[in-house]
Amino acid sequence: MESTAKVLQVNHEKCTGCRLCELVCTASHEGVSNPSRSRIRVIKWEAEGLYVPMSCQQCEDAPCLNVCPVKAISRDESLARVMVDDDVCIGCRSCVAVCPFGAMHFDPIDKKVAKCDLCNGDPQCVRFCDMKAVDYVESNEVHLTKKRDAAERLSVAQKEGAALHAQMPGS
């Protein structure tokens, strides 16, 4: 079977909202603590206790890549990631505007756009997340994990349904 590169998988229901991913992202990339520069951000609905880590999806047909007027953005197939060449980037922020996930941001300190580079294959956010709310998995296994989870829910529902049916009068 043809092997595919790994992808960042977010399981938001596991996220405890601690934002360690943001801290280690800027510590490893910039040597600082500053979530406003992080490539991964935990978006929160605190009033409901809902937390969703958001990062780059490394799109196959990437809008950021397509819109870049100076071709500073390219795909690196070896790690299945989308990369920005800082030397070419003119800082026009078109990529920030078109990204449907808000994954591309303009770094006000470096004056460059920044995005997730998967830490060259060892994403620090994944390494530090004990809950594995962010995980790094083979791309062709993402759907299988999800299928397994859905199947489990379905089988529980079926068992409960059968039990209910058995209790009905006349059954």
Add this chain to the structure above:
Amino acid sequence: MPLNRKVGYVNLSTGEIEVKPISLEIRKKFLGGRGLNAYLLYNNTEQGIDPLGPDNTIMFAGGLLCATLASATSRCDIMAKSPLTNLLGSTNMGGFFTPELAWAGFHHLVVKGKADKPVYLFVHNGEIEIRDAKNVWGKSVTETQWEIRRELRDEEVKCAVCGPAGENLVRYANVMTGIKNSCGRSGMGAVMGSKNLKAVAARGTMDIKIAHPSEALEFNKRFIHQITSAKVNQTMGTLGTAFIWGATNSWGGVRTRNFQYNQCEYADEVEPEALDEICAETMGPYHMTGCFGCQVHCRAQYKIPSGPYAGRYDEGPEYTSQGAFSSEPDCPDAETLLTANHLVDQYGVDNLEIGSLISWAMELYELGIITSKETDGLDLRFGNSEAVIEMIDRICFRKGWLGDTLAEGGIRASEIIGKDSFEYLIQVKGMSNLHSDERSTPGLALNIATASRGSDHLRSRPAIDLYHLPEDVLRRIYSSPVPYDGPLTSEHTSYEGKAWPVFWQENTFMGVDSLGICKYHTTFLGATLPNFEDWSKVLYYNTGLEMTPKEIWDAAERSNAMERLFNLREGLEREDLKKGDMLNHRYFDEPARRGAPDVIGSMLDKDRFRKMIDEFYEYKGLDEAGNFKPETLERLGLDKEPTHLL
């Protein structure tokens, strides 16, 4: 750099704002967080001021390692003179507020005076602004935070706020952030209310440079593993602190019916596993949440399953809420616990204090010391869940005679109620005791009697005492970073060999409160968890500051002495039952009625207990009366305080 974070002085009476750097000399003496707060409090208040007057000064602070790579570094320390005890007011919370404060350029805020109308502070990238709070005055803890975000049009703003209880000057009102994180002891919310200060809002995008980033990352990975591999933290990450209640109650260490019993019967509904089921049913299989950077995630999420508040979201309930709302008033049903926990979070009041005082009032009611005249007809017998919920409301909004009276705190209330009501009040220095029963654990009893902010389990508790660890393990822990070769014993009922561990833990807790790390990441509850040796390393990697474990210990000891200097200045006397290092008589003359063989029948021996205090004073360099020996202050470099160096 963490070391370039500033201190902001705000005078709410005049509107003056001043920003100052924190010198390396001050850092090495007091580190940051609680230690430096103690210095600032002593230097910024005069003896005998009214805690609810404009002369009181309230400090908001992050630790020296705030928002850096040292596992959970979000602890916020708040200090002022306490309106509850008239002594040291000091309290600590997690969440996300102080990291935001640090990214905004500050580690400390020092707020004096009183605004002529409700205001809040907005701290943003090196600047401090005083803003009109008319839109949020009167609002609940969470609604205040969400409204400030709407007003500032920024969802990332983090706030420390007081709720309605603080506005109403309930003397044990909280300062809170997020849903549940509470600076919950000694009434700092009332100090905010008295200053017309509804909130401090922070938003920052400034770099905190890590001194040695790759080493700090790698060390943090090991540091976190050390913390999360401890069984106690794994259990805490699954069931929250509620798990402690289950074990303690079955052993016989949970005060029930105020102080009448030490075990709560028929409590199946509030056992940790039962609460966990409610969390799972209402929030799903993953229902734990954590503070900034923390992999322990000790707070459960839930929705109230039934009753008038059904469907409301909250976090907890933690060990303290179980004691305050289940065992002490003897109302061990889940709906009451989860509802009461939600109400105190929304009103912003100390769950421990309010639950204890309601339970005290219940005992007084059953004894006939107060009657239905004082309760306005409310049936305040133990076990009446509806009365607990009703009293929370009455106290926070000062409704009715009893609500208004209990809002004044235990000692003042006992003086208003009169008769022998004080005899039944379970407190030290005017602050109510946690529901844990210390009659069979003299070491833990010494901790609550001598804690600097009044009765408290988070200042010097040698909780690992209960694990019966081998003596050589205890010796390894307690003889570093300063040598100790005196007695140590794993027997928790012993009076010998306990004073040193309390002294050691006092310095440990001060160290960690000054660095800004959570206590669950120290030898508080687990023998293998980090202490001074590890902090020396984590401090160096993150800040570049080279301090030996002994130097961190010294800073902690100095800061603890600073707190005691404040208390002595404000009138602490060793045997004073209202302001001293002494427990209520019930610890010495009422034997425990329930529990395991090592608990039932136990009570403290006053003479032996006094000897423990003598020994503890010796380690602290105090004389027999509890005052500092001159040579101690000289050794710690505190003989010239106040020095006004900052």
